Amino acid sequence: MAxxxxxxxxxxxxxxxxxxxxxxxxxxxxxxxxxxxxxxxxTEARTGDATDQDRLSDRRSAPEEGR
Structure with a gap:
């Protein structure tokens, strides 16, 4: 290793x-x-990284249930 x-x-x-x-x-x-x-x-393993943005955007756009 250098x-x-x-x-x-x-x-x-x-x-x-x-x-x-x-x-x-x-x-x-x-x-x-x-x-x-x-x-x-x-932290990256727990929260994801930049490649997870498509997966996370679907979850954010869905309406919350029970309101």
């Missing part, structure tokens, strides 16, 4: 390290990014 080098403000790096519970800023940022991606996948 590696990328980025620069962060030291206060931001320290805060991420404290939240992630790591001693290395690189490990902390990697954990945060992996968590962010995993959350996005879980």
């Amino acid at each position: 590696k990328v080098t980025i620069s962060l403000d030291s206060d931001l790096a320290i805060e991420v390290m404290l939240l992630a519970g790591t001693k290395s800023p690189q490990d902390a940022v990697e954990l945060v990014v992996r968590d962010y991606l995993a959350r996005g996948r879980r």
Whole structure:
């Protein structure tokens, strides 16, 4: 896997390290990014994605029952 080098403000790096519970800023940022991606996948799995718009539009246009 290719590696990328980025620069962060030291206060931001320290805060991420404290939240992630790591001693290395690189490990902390990697954990945060992996968590962010995993959350996005879980949210997409629960709510659908852009390809689901046709299926969802049929449900929205139907009148509600019981009113």
